Amino acid sequence: MEQGRLFKIVYHLLDKGRATAPELAEKFEVSVRTIYRDLDAISAAGIPIYTVQGKGGGIFILPEFVLEKSLLTPQEKEQILMALRGLAAVENSRTDELLTKLGGLFRVQGANWIEVDFSDWHKNTAGAELFDELKRAVFSCRRVSFSYFAGEGGGTVRTVEPVKLIFKSKDWYLYGFCLLRNDYRFFKLTRIKNLTLLPETFLRRKADVPELKPTIQQERLISVRLKFSPAAAFRVYDEFTDTVEKDAQGSLYVTVNMPERTLYSYILSYGDAVEILEPDELRRSVKEKLTRMAEKYKT
Known part of the structure; x- marks a missing residue:
């Protein structure tokens, strides 16, 4: 003791x-x-x-004093190297030299346990560049300006004091104080265009940052019962994991709460491989939309 x-x-x-x-x-x-x-x-x-x-x-x-490396347990050394690997996964600048130095100091070979690729299958590197610029703004407490395209359509120019970058529900978000709205907001990175790091800095105090909201965006959810054909199984299992039921014919059934704003576009993305079973109101609404779509292709 x-x-x-x-x-x-x-x-x-x-x-x-x-x-x-x-x-x-x-x-x-x-x-x-x-x-x-x-x-x-x-x-x-x-x-x-x-x-x-x-x-x-x-x-x-004395300020010149540093702790001997022997005061760190092998598990702590491994955790430090793993944390650095996690940082390196979202770094544009290289951290290999630092990892090599600490690996030699600790006499531990850190496992390369994570990799993050911001580019899509078309090798678009804009996402990585945007992430790196926002990260620099967060670390240096610099305001940023960008055009932001909200879900309702239309763009606005925002000036934001960035607090942190958050990964949630398959997407990256910037969390910061928006001077236009005079409040803290989340901004989806894919909707940010024409980012500029401004020369003005801001003072970020701990008391200024409110507790993060439990979800990125509060949306009305609708409980939906869906039936998928066996041909869509690869995608269904990817997106619904352990909530999938299967019948003797190979059809798949899912009951899930879905955001109203993106509900139609998501269901229609499955084409004829999906059928809405419940609720009846949604089933009728989608049928009406499909009828209007079919009218456009009569000629």
Whole structure:
């Protein structure tokens, strides 16, 4: 227990920069006298601790001091390298040199466990460039300006203070404070055009960032019962995973809540491989749409 407390005191001082003996005593639930004994033990171990008396004083560790690599467990070393691999997966700049240095320092070969490819099958690299520019804006606290095309159609020019990049439901989003709406908003990256990093910076305080909403966009959901032909099985299993039922003829059945805004376009994307079973109102509505579509192809 005492050895664990010594390490925690060192980590605390490295993290906070300074502390007083009463603060440490309260944090670790021991007496001030015990803290001073701990500090003597830490100093005897070769860690350069010094104290400053008076206002603004306290207990410090020399800023040149770094923890020995032996203080990290093998699991912690592996986790650090895996985290860097995750960062490298969405980096345009190379992190191979840093990974090589830390791998040599830790004597651990980090597993290349993740890969993210922003390009589509047509090798469009615009998504990666947009992501990289927004990431730079987040890190440097720079405002960005872009044209944004909302789901209802039409574009607006937005100036945004970017907070973070979020991956949700197969898409990347920018979360930030929109000066046009005077509120925090989500922006789907595929709808952002003509991005410009502005020279103005902004001060991001923790208190300024509200708790993230549980979903990217609150939409009215409709419970739908669908029947798919066996020919669509590859796509059905991709998109509905373990919610699929199958009958003796190989037809597939799914009951799912779907957003009203994209419901028709999604169902029609299956062509004649899908049939709406429920609700009746939606079934009639799609039938009417198909009738109007057929009218367009009479000649």
